[in-house]
Every structure is written in structure tokens, then in C-alpha cells.
Amino acid sequence: MQVARTKYRSSRLARAFRKCAPGAFLAALMFALLPPPAAAGERAVVLDIDGVIGPAIADYVTREIKAAKKSETRLIVLRMNTPGGLETSMRTIDSAILASPVAVATFVAPNGARAASAGTYIAYASAVVAMAPGTNIGAATPVQLGTNPFSPGSKPDQEKGKAGEPENAESRKAVNDAAAYIRSLAEINGRNKDWAEDAVRTAASISASDAVKLHVADVIADDVTDLLRKIDGRTVTVAGKPERLTTAGLDIVSIAPDWRTELLALITNPNVALLLMMIGVYGLIFEFLSPGAVAPGVIGAISLLTGLYALNLLPINYAGAALVLLGIALMIAEVHIGAFGAIGAGGIAAFAIGAIMMFPAAPGFELSPFVIAGVAIASAGFFLLGLSLLLRSRRRAVVTGETALLGAEAEAISWDGEEGRVRIQGEIWRARAKSPLQRGTRVRVVGRNGLVLTVEPA
Numbered sequence: 001m002q003v004a005r006t007k008y009r010s011s012r013l014a015r016a017f018r019k020c021a022p023g024a025f026l027a028a029l030m031f032a033l034l035p036p037p038a039a040a041g042e043r044a045v046v047l048d049i050d051g052v053i054g055p056a057i058a059d060y061v062t063r064e065i066k067a068a069k070k071s072e073t074r075l076i077v078l079r080m081n082t083p084g085g086l087e088t089s090m091r092t093i094d095s096a097i098l099a100s101p102v103a104v105a106t107f108v109a110p111n112g113a114r115a116a117s118a119g120t121y122i123a124y125a126s127a128v129v130a131m132a133p134g135t136n137i138g139a140a141t142p143v144q145l146g147t148n149p150f151s152p153g154s155k156p157d158q159e160k161g162k163a164g165e166p167e168n169a170e171s172r173k174a175v176n177d178a179a180a181y182i183r184s185l186a187e188i189n190g191r192n193k194d195w196a197e198d199a200v201r202t203a204a205s206i207s208a209s210d211a212v213k214l215h216v217a218d219v220i221a222d223d224v225t226d227l228l229r230k231i232d233g234r235t236v237t238v239a240g241k242p243e244r245l246t247t248a249g250l251d252i253v254s255i256a257p258d259w260r261t262e263l264l265a266l267i268t269n270p271n272v273a274l275l276l277m278m279i280g281v282y283g284l285i286f287e288f289l290s291p292g293a294v295a296p297g298v299i300g301a302i303s304l305l306t307g308l309y310a311l312n313l314l315p316i317n318y319a320g321a322a323l324v325l326l327g328i329a330l331m332i333a334e335v336h337i338g339a340f341g342a343i344g345a346g347g348i349a350a351f352a353i354g355a356i357m358m359f360p361a362a363p364g365f366e367l368s369p370f371v372i373a374g375v376a377i378a379s380a381g382f383f384l385l386g387l388s389l390l391l392r393s394r395r396r397a398v399v400t401g402e403t404a405l406l407g408a409e410a411e412a413i414s415w416d417g418e419e420g421r422v423r424i425q426g427e428i429w430r431a432r433a434k435s436p437l438q439r440g441t442r443v444r445v446v447g448r449n450g451l452v453l454t455v456e457p458a
Contacts, residue, residue, distance in 0.1 A: 043251040044075040046224055053085025053093070053118045054365065055313040056265035060257050062096040065104065075247050076104045077224055078126065084117025086365065087142065088315055094125040098188070103127045103238045103245060107227055108135040108208070108217075116140075120199055124185040127236035128245075129217040130227045131208035137216065138205030140196075142178045175201060189237055192216050224252055264313075270359040271371045273310035278375055280304020281328055282382065314365070316358050323354025331383040344383045352376050405445050409458050412441045422455060431455045 047064050049057055061078065068076055097104045105128035108115045113135045115123050120140040123129045131137065179200040186193040192215045198204040211217035218234070221227035232248040257265075266272055283300020287293055311321070330347030355372045359365060410424035415437045422431045422443060431453045437443065447454035 042074050043072060043253045044077055044224070044228055044247060045073050046077045046079055046252060046254040048254070048256065049078055049080045049082055049119075049122075051082060052365065053082055053089050053122075054265065055086070055089055055268045056257075056261050057085070058089035058092040059264060060261040061093050064255055065096045065100050065102070068100070068102045070101045073102050074250055075228070075245065076100070076102055077227065078104065078106045078122065079109050079224070080106055080115050080119055080122070081109070081113035082115060082117075082119040084119060084139075086315060087118065090118035090121050093122055094185070097122070097125045099239060101239050103236055103243060105130060105227065105231065107221065107224065108132060108137060109221075109223070111135065116205070120196075121182055121185065123217075124182055124189065124191055124196060127189060127238055127243075128219075128231050128234070129191075129211075130219045130221045130231070131211055131217045132222065133208060133220060135208045136205050137208075137211055138199040139203045140178065140182065140199040141201070141203040142174045188240075228252075267306055267310045268313050270314065270365055270367050273307050273314065274355060274358075274367065274371065274375065276303045276307030276310065277324075278328075278379070280307055285332065314359065320354045320357030320359075323350045324358060325354075327351025327354060328379070331379055344380070347383070348376055348380050351379060405448060405453070408445050410443050410445060410453070410455060412437045412439055412443055412455075415439060415441075422453065424453070429453050433457075 045064065045068055047061055049061065051057070065076060104126045106115065106119075106123040106126040107130045108119075108123070109130075109132040111132050111134040113132065115131075115135070115137040116139045118140075120137055123137060129137075179197045182196045182200055183193045185191075186196045195204065195206075195214050195216055206214065206216065208217065208220050212220055219227065219230045221230055228247040228250055231245055234245050235242055236245060237243070267276065280300045280303035283296045283298075283303060285300075287297030287300060290296070327347045327350035330343050330350060333343050333347075352372060355367060355375070359367050405424065408424055410422040410429070410431070412420055412422050412431075413428070414421045417436060418434065419430070419432050420437060421428055423429075424445065430451060431443070433443070433455050437455075437457070442458040443455040444458045445453050445455055
């Protein structure tokens, strides 16, 4: 009887195990597939790209990406709101993202933000693209090249290009290069290549919801915390290798731009760079005209070197820079030569045209017309002041040389017969007169023979 009960219980347990086994197996499989929870101390670093993308932003982002340690940082989030920027800075950031051992996510935020122009390329280079509600991405047509009316390649070709392509060869090359570049970024991260090319060729732009539908963006998130929750467990490409993200529960650490970035952003502003260069040039000019003043030379040297450093970081047009320097040289020449304004007017014209040509037509890097006008007016005032001083000096009486001696009065200090010595303008000269003179007699110079003056009583 006992044996029968034992067999009965064993059979019941076996049947129960067979019923539960599939469920237990599925539960174990799901548990194994779930990403492990984030370890304590692991973090997500948030970098803010707010404004135009230039050398300062590129330096800030690349420094922080290179400083991130994989053992501590699980994800780098680029919280972006940008109208675009310089191609060189954008490519620098893209290279840092693609080489980073830590996954990088671009998050177009906050609500109402955009990732236009250069921001689109940075998003396509990132492992994850997220967008906040009410944001947009696109309009990636390169505008830096082919829009300069003074550029030699800006003339239209005889035959019109294909639809969506500019008519001149230089602009076509820029657009085709940008289209190929963004398609290569799309292939790396498996994004929509056709829309990316449309964003370059036709300046297409789409909303956050459309971006997710077209596989341009991965998720729509309200904030960074929501982003970390939604991309947890996603497999992405990091430094050319597939990686499974573990982002749930990460500590969020925001790293704001430091003083170095703020200073670099200030001096790489084209308006500030132009002003620094002008202060430097005129400071050195004042120092050369008045040796020993010290302050103009020191301030000028520092300003000029800082301005040249900023110009080195910016993609300037060297023909425009040459015209600016030519304009300054002509205005200085006007002061010394005195061509009654002809050379100076040419210098002002050369300076204004060169300043317009010198900097690219990239978003956020345009020269203000008010700055150009102000600097041109200040330069014109400088050379007009110098010209007026030059003309005034020409009308003054000569105070040195033989011309200044003739007609000047002197005092006899010693005399013997028809010769003696006289004091004139603080100097002692030998002198001759037709009649003897008494010591202290006031005389007038009427001639000169070498180092001997001819005098007569005043």
C-alpha cells in the first residue's frame, strides 16, 4: 500500500514538472537574454551642443569623448540643438564618435530643438539617434561652398545639372561629396540612406515622428532618463563592433562647457577675430610711430597673435584676407605719402571687400555688416587724422637745418675784431661780421659758410 502511494506521488510530480517545464524554460531563457543591470557607479555622460558647431564645440566634444573611460561610462549623450556650423568641425566630431569605445547617442532636445545641417551628419554618425517631441532634423545641404559670389567656381555652367543639384561645378562637387559622406555614415549604423541623401541634395527636413517612421531616428524620448530606459538592451555598432547597451539605471552626469571652450568660442567668432586683428595691427603701428609707448605694442602684439590663432582655426578665404591686409597697407601708405585721399579710398574699398570675402557663409559664422562698417569707418578716421596732421606739419615753419638758421637771432658771447662766437638755439657757433661787436649784442644770421655764420646787428 505504501509503495503504491509513493508511485502515485511520483507520477503526480512528474506530470507537474512536465507541465511547468516549458514555462520555466522560457522564463530562464528570457532572464538570460535580458541585459544585466548597470553596475553601481556606472554613468551616462551628457554633453550639450547648443548653438552653432565650430572649433570650440568640436574641441569640447572630442575632449570629453576621449576622456570617457569604458569602465565608468556606458553611454555618451550629445544633447543637441543646432542650426549647423562648419564642415571641418563637424567632421572632427564625427571622427571622434566613430572611434569612441563608448557608445554615443545624439538626443535632439529639448522640445522645439533641431539638428539641422551639420547636426544631421553628427546624428548619423552616432550609434543611437533620439528626438524629443516637437523637434526636427535635416536640411543638410552644404552652404559653405559654392555660395560665395567672388568664388571663381560660382559661375553657372553652360548646361544645367540634374534635378536637386546646383548648376556650377564647384557646388556640385561639394554636394556630391556630402551625399556620399552621409550615405557612408548611414551604412555604418544601418539608417535610411535615401532620406539622408535627400537631406543633402534637396535640404529635406522631417519631424521627430516621421524620423522614427523612416528609420532616421531610433526613439522619441521626453528626457535623458526616458532615453536611457527606451534604448536599454538595444544592439548598436560601437567602434565598428556590435554592442548591447546596458543603460537602465545609469547615473546621469552632465558636463558643461568649461572656460576654455567659452574662451575659444569667443575668439573664433569672426567678428571678434577681425576686431582682434585690427587692434593688433594698429597697436603695432602706434608703437612704431611712438617708440617707447610700450602699451600699444604689448596690446597690439597679444591681440594680433590671438586673432591669427582664431583665423587659423576658421576656414577663411585667403584672397579676402590678402585684400584686408592690402587695404590696411594702403591706408598706412596714405598717411605717409599724402596722396590727398586717393590711396586711402582704395584702401578702405579693399578692406571692406576683403572682410566680406574672408569668412565662410556658414550658419553662425557670418561677419556682421555693422562690424565691417564700424572697422572701415574707424580705419578711415585713422588715416584721415594722419593725413590732416601731415598737411598741418607741411604748413609749419621749418625749425631745423640751414633754413631755420637764416634770419634767426643770436647773442654774441665773445668777439675779437670781425670774428667771434655766438649762441643760437642753444648752440655755440663761430661767426663773422663787417664791424666789431660787443659781448651780449643781439645779432641776426644772414648767411652761412660751412660751420661759420655771417651775422649783423639785429
